[in-house]
Structure formats: structure tokens, C-alpha cells
Amino acid sequence: MDNPCLSCGACCAAFRVTFHSSELESEGGRVPDGLADPEGYEHARLKGTDYANPRCLALCGTIGEKVWCGIYAERPSPCREFAPLAEIGNFASACNRARARHGLPALPVVDG
Numbered sequence: 001m002d003n004p005c006l007s008c009g010a011c012c013a014a015f016r017v018t019f020h021s022s023e024l025e026s027e028g029g030r031v032p033d034g035l036a037d038p039e040g041y042e043h044a045r046l047k048g049t050d051y052a053n054p055r056c057l058a059l060c061g062t063i064g065e066k067v068w069c070g071i072y073a074e075r076p077s078p079c080r081e082f083a084p085l086a087e088i089g090n091f092a093s094a095c096n097r098a099r100a101r102h103g104l105p106a107l108p109v110v111d112g
């Protein structure tokens, strides 16, 4: 099955993405600091994901056509956990909620 995420990207423009500050490059992690805002004392948030019309600043391409993550190898843990699991059925409702928000059809839910 083709990876549906490559022609989607909806979840990168639908949800607030918060992660522990230790994942920031300046703290020994890999996420570029310039793409994150502080959230409280211990957390950071990907820039753009808390806007009224959210879109992560690292998302490249056109949603629903062709997309890629500009920091794929350095993306934070919520991004690593969300997309692959969506493909096997977990998080399917969140995935399809994000897709609906961008006018994309729901993906079939696969029993995992």
C-alpha cells in the first residue's frame, strides 16, 4: 500500500505539537530550536501548530497533493509516533479528523 501521508500532510496542519524540551538541539536533542516556541518550563511547541489556522513551519509542499517534512530526521517524538501508527489503524480517528479539516476523504480503519 502506498504511504498515504506523502500526499496528505493534514495532521501537520491541524494539531498543536508539543514535546519535551530535551528534544531540542540546544538541550542535546535533534529538533532545531528555531522551529520551536517554549511552552511552559519543560516543553516546546513546533512553531505554527498553535495558530488559528495551524501549519507546522517545517511542513513543505501542498496539503492533499504532495508534502514532506523539512526536518524529517530531526522531527520530535509526537510526529514519529503519530503518522506510522495512523497507517495501521491507531490514531485513525485523529488522522481522519485532520484529513476532514482539509477536505480529504477518510482513510479506511485497519484493525491492528
Ligand code: SF4
Pocket: 004, 005, 006, 008, 009, 010, 011, 012, 082, 083, 084, 086, 087, 094, 095, 096, 098, 099, 107
Ligand atoms: S497520519 Fe493521517 S493526517 Fe497525517 S499525513 Fe498521514 S494520512 Fe495525513
Ligand code: SF4
Pocket: 011, 012, 017, 046, 056, 057, 058, 059, 060, 068, 069, 070, 071, 072, 075, 076, 079
Ligand atoms: S515536524 Fe514535520 S512531521 Fe512534525 S508536524 Fe512539522 S512537518 Fe509534520
